[in-house]
Amino acid sequence: MLTFEEIQAARVLCLQEAQKCFMEDRKLLTENKPLHSRSQLVKLSPIICKDGLLRVGGRLDNSQLPADVKHPILLPKSNRITRMILEHEHTTNLYPGVSAHFVIVRQRYWIFGARNLIRNLVHNCIKCFRQRKLTEHQFMADLPGIRITEADNGTNFVGAKRALDEMQQLLSSQEHQRNLAQSLANDGIKWSFIPPHSPHWGGKWESSVRSVKLHLRRVVGKTVLTCEEMQTLIAQISAVVNSRPLCYTPDTDLTWAPIYNCSRGRSD
Structure with missing residues (x-):
């Protein structure tokens, strides 16, 4: 079984492999020389961190944000x-939309053209596609006679009517309305x-x-969950929904800092 340190080392190696296209910029930064004006990194004030990865420089060093957020x-x-x-990130965060997915990724990575890539990913996702599909409207046949003919006076319906009548009498009684009004007033409702x-x-x-339903449909589909599974999933969806940004997330602004409804713990 792999240890945490081994997984981290493998992750760094993979990211270094992905950054080989920035080799010329890395060489100039190592030699403390300015980047070429045509470089796509020149506006991001890139830095080389201790693990050898290129990160965005920016102006957030004095903030209390995590290091990965300050320098993705x-x-x-x-x-x-x-x-x-x-x-x-799309599957781990329960198939979010484009904007939410973009903010989640931006907490650790600065990907060039990320919004278009995410839009393409969400568009090609089978689970997301099925939930976007409109329900087909079939031509309905005539209703069966049993549903439109007055008949089936079953004892269960008689009992249900009696229970509903008793409930109606309770709700319409002055004593119940007075107690309810007093309870609501005491609680400030x-x-x-x-x-x-x-x-x-x-x-x-x-x-x-709507946001909660979106994640429920895309994760659950037609699967029948137990009570414990549903409670666990609702807790995960709550964490994702409450981690959304409170404002629009720009694609290129280096001074942007994420503002969330609440914070979710993340670990590498």
């Missing part, structure tokens, strides 16, 4: 290793309704519901 690793867009990193069948009025919470 530079990677070309055409290398196979870059593609494998994007695919790994005030009902604020939106129009029926109009989730777009919901704003932030409806957007969060």
